[in-house]
Amino acid sequence: MASKQRRLIALSLGLSLYIFTGLNDTFWTSFFPTEMEKKGISKTTVGNIASAYDLAGLISSIFMLFIQDENMRLFMFCSGSVVVGVGCMSFGQLIHGPSGLTFITMSFITRCVMGCGSTLLWCSGATVLIALFPQHTGRICSLFESAASLGAIIGAPIGSLLFALGGYPLPFWVVGWIQIVLPLFCFLGYPARVSNGYEKIINSKDEGEQKPTGGVLSFILNPGVLCVAFAAIVTVSSFGFFNVAFSPHLEQQFDIGSGRVGLFFLSFTVSRLAIAPFFGYYIDKGYSGLIFITFGCFLSAICFAILALSNQVSILKNIISLEVILGIIGLSSTAAFLPIIVLFQKVYLRQRPECVGVVDSFAATxxxxxxxxxxxxxxxxxxxxxxxxxxFFNSCMVEAIICGVATVLAGVYLAKNELIIVKNNRVAKEDPEKYQNADD
Structure with missing residues (x-):
């Protein structure tokens, strides 16, 4: 394999793409709603324009499950960033075009294109970066989660600064151009001999051996994959819930205006950034199932239940308690998302061990x-x-209930299949000598 120094450089460049992808998610939030209001666009429409990004990401992720060519992963990873960058610049220029329905339609289309590009980056990026250090899957996952969180945290302040310096188009030009230029360095700096991740190490014993494959439907319909996916979707929903419900709740309960709301999101985002490397380390030690169930699903259920009851308990009716609980939910939602690539690999290979050659792409997508x-x-x-x-409080109770259901379902499955704690890495178990030499 390529030298460790070369792979570290490639990893750093790849993580920089995640930083700017996270930044792209938030840099426009500090000024976009106000500017749209000036154009006579309602808040509901603004929200729909923003969510078009996620809807396109969902649909394109389904298609990506059927596109599993390891030779194209690096190209898709870099081209995804380019697509997002071009879409970002285009989105910023729409302000100069016609208003009304034409502007709204073009905004929807542009955000959908950006969502498809983001899907290319996220679905391919995990396998590309994990291939650099395949024995440290958990820590690699934690690094790109931390990178995206860091970008999301600094996005709004940077967007505000660029908007103050050059008006509406400048933030989109700057962020867009960086996301176009940066992947070129990633593509050129990626080690040529590192391409296929786990299967590169495992299947190199016999050069004539055909790489095992598996069908996407067998992966999607695997009971363990479905169980983990359901629990992950439920707990990750806290990200979207706070995006739209937290600001109105602060204004109603604590009379905190929109100009200061961003500061109160920091406990949620900073806790995610701070805790991700810690969880990544213990995921690599074999505690992915324990982290997912205990710190992820169960802790999320408890915290949302506390939020739901906080209106009835006087000691919890203050902003400090709300911020503490919000920070813990940031921790628990991270714990529910980080281990899922490893868990998808484990539960699928337990029934289909011959499909090691494609499981990385399936899991990432x-x-x-x-x-x-x-x-x-x-x-x-x-x-x-x-x-x-x-x-707000009844919504939190709904979150608590579905997180509780997810905890039971995923916990029972993982415990029954002895996947709560699995300390033997599958690469090391398959070929200890190649695993030891993976960092050479």
């Missing part, structure tokens, strides 16, 4: 599908309809 589905569930259903008709 399925994780993105779970993420986008969770965002839509949180934004449109729980944070949308349920929040509108039943209020």
């Amino acid at each position: 399925m994780s993105n599908l779970c993420y986008t589905s969770g965002l839509i569930l949180g934004q449109s259903i729980i944070g949308g309809s349920i929040f509108e008709y039943f209020g």
Whole structure:
């Protein structure tokens, strides 16, 4: 394999794409709603324009499950960033075009294209970066989660600064151009001899051996995959729920205006950034199932139950308690999302061990599908309809109930199949000598 130094450089360049992808998700939020209001566009329409990104990501993730060519992973990873960058710049220029229905339609189309590009990046990026250090899957997953979280945290302040310096188009030009240029360095700097991840190590014993394959339907319909996916979607929905429900709740309960709301999101985002490397380390040690069930699903259920009852308990009726609980939910939602690539690999290979050659791509794509589905569930259903008709506290109770159900279902399955703690890495188990030499 390529030298460790070369692979570290490639990893750093790849993670930089995730930073700017996370930044692209939030840099426009500080000024976009206000500018759209000036054009006479309603808040509901603005929300729909924003969610078009996630809807396109969900649909394109399904298609990506059927496109599993390891020789194209690096190209798709880099081209995904280019697509997002071009879409970002185009989105910023629409402000100069016609208003009304034409503007709204073009905004929808542009956001959908960006969502498809993001899917290419996320579905291919995991396998591309994991292939650099296949024995550290958990830590690699934690790194790109941390990178995206860091980008999301700094996005709004950077967007505000660029908007103040050059008006509406400048933030889109700057972020878009960086996302176009940066992947060129990633493509050129990626080691040529690192391409196929786990299967490169496992299947190199016999050069004439045909790489085992498996059907996408057998992966999707695997009971363990379905169980883990359901639990992940439910817990990840907290991301989308707080995106749309937290700001109105702060204004109603604590009279905190939109100009200060961003500061109160920090406990959620910073806790995700801080805890991800810790979880990544223990995922590599074999505790992916324990982290997923205990810290992810169960802790999310408890925290949302506390939020649901906080209106009835005087000691919890303050902003400090709300921020503490929000920070813990940031921790638990991260714990529910980070291990799912490893868990998908484990539960699928337990029944189909001959499919080691394709499981990485399936797992990475399925994780993105779970993420986008969770965002839509949180934004449109729980944070949308349920929040509108039943209020914040009842919405939190719904989150608590479905997280509790997910905890039971996933916990029973993983415990029954002895996947709560699995300390033997499948690469090391298959070929210890090649595993030891993977960092040479």
